[in-house]
Amino acid sequence: MLDTTLPDFLASDAQAAERDAVGPGPVPLTLDVNNVSHSLFIEPKTTLAEALRDSLDLTGTKVGCDRGACSACTVWLDGKPIAACMMLAIDVGSRKITTIEGLAHGDELHPVQSAFIAHDAVQCGFCTPGLVMSCAALLESNPTLTIDDIKAATSGHLCRCGTHPHVHDAMLDASRIRKT
Amino acid sequence: MNSFEWSSPRDIAQAAGVATTTVAAAMVSQSGRLSTDGVVFKAGGIDLLDLMKEGLLAPRGIVNLREIPDLAVIAQADDGGVRIGANVTLAQLAADPVIRTRFLALADVAGNSASPQIRQVATIGGNLLQRPRCWYFRSRDHHCARKGGEVCFAFAGENQYHAIFDHNGCAMVHPSTSATALVALGAKLELTGAAGTKRVVGLEQFFLLPEVDIQRENDLTPGEILTAILLPPPAPTSRSIHIKQGETDSFDWPIADVAVALDTAPGGACRAAAVILGAAAPVPHRAKAAEALLVGKTIDADVARAAAHAALQGAAPLTKNAYKLPIFETLVRRAILAVVRGG
Ligand SMILES: Cc1cc2nc3c(=O)[nH]c(=O)nc-3n(C[C@H](O)[C@H](O)[C@H](O)COP(=O)(O)OP(=O)(O)OC[C@H]3O[C@@H](n4cnc5c(N)ncnc54)[C@H](O)[C@@H]3O)c2cc1C
Ligand code: SF4
Ligand code: FES
Ligand code: FES
Numbered sequence: 336m337l338d339t340t341l342p343d344f345l346a347s348d349a350q351a352a353e354r355d356a357v358g359p360g361p362v363p364l365t366l367d368v369n370n371v372s373h374s375l376f377i378e379p380k381t382t383l384a385e386a387l388r389d390s391l392d393l394t395g396t397k398v399g400c401d402r403g404a405c406s407a408c409t410v411w412l413d414g415k416p417i418a419a420c421m422m423l424a425i426d427v428g429s430r431k432i433t434t435i436e437g438l439a440h441g442d443e444l445h446p447v448q449s450a451f452i453a454h455d456a457v458q459c460g461f462c463t464p465g466l467v468m469s470c471a472a473l474l475e476s477n478p479t480l481t482i483d484d485i486k487a488a489t490s491g492h493l494c495r496c497g498t499h500p501h502v503h504d505a506m507l508d509a510s511r512i513r514k515t
Numbered sequence: 516m517n518s519f520e521w522s523s524p525r526d527i528a529q530a531a532g533v534a535t536t537t538v539a540a541a542m543v544s545q546s547g548r549l550s551t552d553g554v555v556f557k558a559g560g561i562d563l564l565d566l567m568k569e570g571l572l573a574p575r576g577i578v579n580l581r582e583i584p585d586l587a588v589i590a591q592a593d594d595g596g597v598r599i600g601a602n603v604t605l606a607q608l609a610a611d612p613v614i615r616t617r618f619l620a621l622a623d624v625a626g627n628s629a630s631p632q633i634r635q636v637a638t639i640g641g642n643l644l645q646r647p648r649c650w651y652f653r654s655r656d657h658h659c660a661r662k663g664g665e666v667c668f669a670f671a672g673e674n675q676y677h678a679i680f681d682h683n684g685c686a687m688v689h690p691s692t693s694a695t696a697l698v699a700l701g702a703k704l705e706l707t708g709a710a711g712t713k714r715v716v717g718l719e720q721f722f723l724l725p726e727v728d729i730q731r732e733n734d735l736t737p738g739e740i741l742t743a744i745l746l747p748p749p750a751p752t753s754r755s756i757h758i759k760q761g762e763t764d765s766f767d768w769p770i771a772d773v774a775v776a777l778d779t780a781p782g783g784a785c786r787a788a789a790v791i792l793g794a795a796a797p798v799p800h801r802a803k804a805a806e807a808l809l810v811g812k813t814i815d816a817d818v819a820r821a822a823a824h825a826a827l828q829g830a831a832p833l834t835k836n837a838y839k840l841p842i843f844e845t846l847v848r849r850a851i852l853a854v855v856r857g858g
Binding site for chain 2: 358418426
């Protein structure tokens with residue numbers, strides 16, 4: 336893992352990025368990930384996916400295409416699913432990031448995670464963290480789901496193992512449980 | 516991706532003029548070697564990062580427009596129309612009640628382009644200014660005419676996704692699906708230059724055919740910020756729609772798309788018509804013959820069929836894309852009938 340702790344002499348300049356140009360070398364910045372504030376020292380070109388995986392060791396977020404076209408890297412930005420490979424870490428600012436590691440409460444899984452297990456909605460698992468993040472965001476915003484809502488919310492996710500039908504079943508179930 | 520300097524101004528006055536070049540100009544070279552001295556604007560960054568990751572663009576600096584609050588607002592305009600800030604995201608547009616009730620074609624296209632994750636970040640301004648998807652253009656190994664090279668690889672190559680109209684020297688299709696709908700709705704752009712100078716230009720006039728300039732898709736000048744998209748108030752009797760055909764049922768760019776806007780006298784004849792074809796030409800293509808055929812008529816299935824046929828007048832398919840003709844004809848007919856029947 337890279338050393339990303341902030342050198343003391345730079346800590347006070349952390350807000351400098353707001354106005355004047357910073358970089359191209361490493362820049363101090365703060366990322367709020369899963370309700371923990373992290374100080375990083377990284378180049379402006381670092382994507383959020385790279386910062387999460389390489390600097391913070393949060394490797395649950397997967398990188399498939401690195402071009403916004405597979406959704407494996409889906410995380411929440413202020414509660415909304417985005418592609419972490421197509422966002423620069425420096426562009427996140429004070430917005431809150433939630434990753435797959437932040438979904439469970441201790442040992443208690445998020446209902447979507449439990450439903451994925453119950454419905455065997457996982458094969459190789461590479462696309463799964465991203466799919467779970469999209470599905471969990473959907474369930475938070477709309478507890479009374481239809482199959483069309485689920486298809487729309489997961490339309491950006493490529494799964495080469497063909498788990499989508501099991502994901503649909505898992506989500507319908509999770510929504511039934513939430514309603515009762 | 517190259518390393519770059521980063522700044523994030525908080526207002527338009529601070530940002531205007533800071534970019535030293537346009538992305539189009541920064542990608543032109545004689546030799547195929549990347550220029551590394553330009554400073555460019557970024558909104559959502561979806562197209563910009565794609566170009567940089569592919570090694571097609573290597574700016575010295577990026578000026579982030581995403582922290583400028585004024586650019587992210589949808590507001591009622593003085594003329595009764597709507598003013599859409601350039602940073603309004605596709606997701607915001609799709610969810611906006613005013614856009615959905617008054618400018619259905621735009622709500623449709625914003626809600627159906629790309630994936631939910633991309634729509635959350637992609638801005639309407641960046642969408643209009645994204646660079647072509649032509650795979651030779653997107654390939655570092657093909658120094659094509661649009662990047663300052665000698666040739667267009669599409670005419671003798673894999674041109675199944677290329678243009679069927681107006682491919683004079685370059686056969687790319689305009690990449691913005693939103694542009695199809697916005698041209699049909701008569702959109703104008705407000706552009707702000709250094710020192711706050713503003714100009715307003717029709718979206719249709721803003722886009723350039725390859726015969727005018729093969730190296731840029733539009734008339735943006737270096738340092739100029741697209742600040743707003745202006746939609747004139749639609750007549751209360753007018754309606755619009757946007758429909759598209761993908762190669763598969765997925766989030767990829769469509770192989771053909773159509774926007775139709777019609778103003779119809781209650782229970783009577785069509786007073787004004789816009790029929791625009793996307794993924795058909797290097798700019799959103801206005802099907803003038805189809806429009807002429809609709810105006811003055813009470814539109815039924817026969818009129819719609821005739822207009823759809825007329826929409827392909829002047830088409831010149833390439834070696835591998837004649838399949839687009841019947842698709843466009845069907846889309847135009849369906850779009851016209853959907854508008855007339857109100858659904
Ligand atoms: C998987 C996938 C599917 C997609 N499908 C579609 C689709 O079906 N239809 C479609 O139309 N698009 C599609 N896109 C493209 C996507 O919508 C665009 O890349 C996006 O809208 C660009 O907006 P942005 O805000 O990210 O722009 P950026 O990448 O930030 O900017 C794009 C360009 O505009 C310039 N720019 C941006 N804002 C301004 C401004 N205010 N003033 C001056 N210059 C500015 C930048 O310098 C840059 O050259 C898809 C993308 C992906 C990844
Ligand atoms: S169609 Fe245009 S962008 Fe594509 S190879 Fe030809 S010149 Fe380049
Ligand atoms: S890795 Fe980000 S969308 Fe594919
Ligand atoms: S489970 Fe293997 S890619 Fe989806």
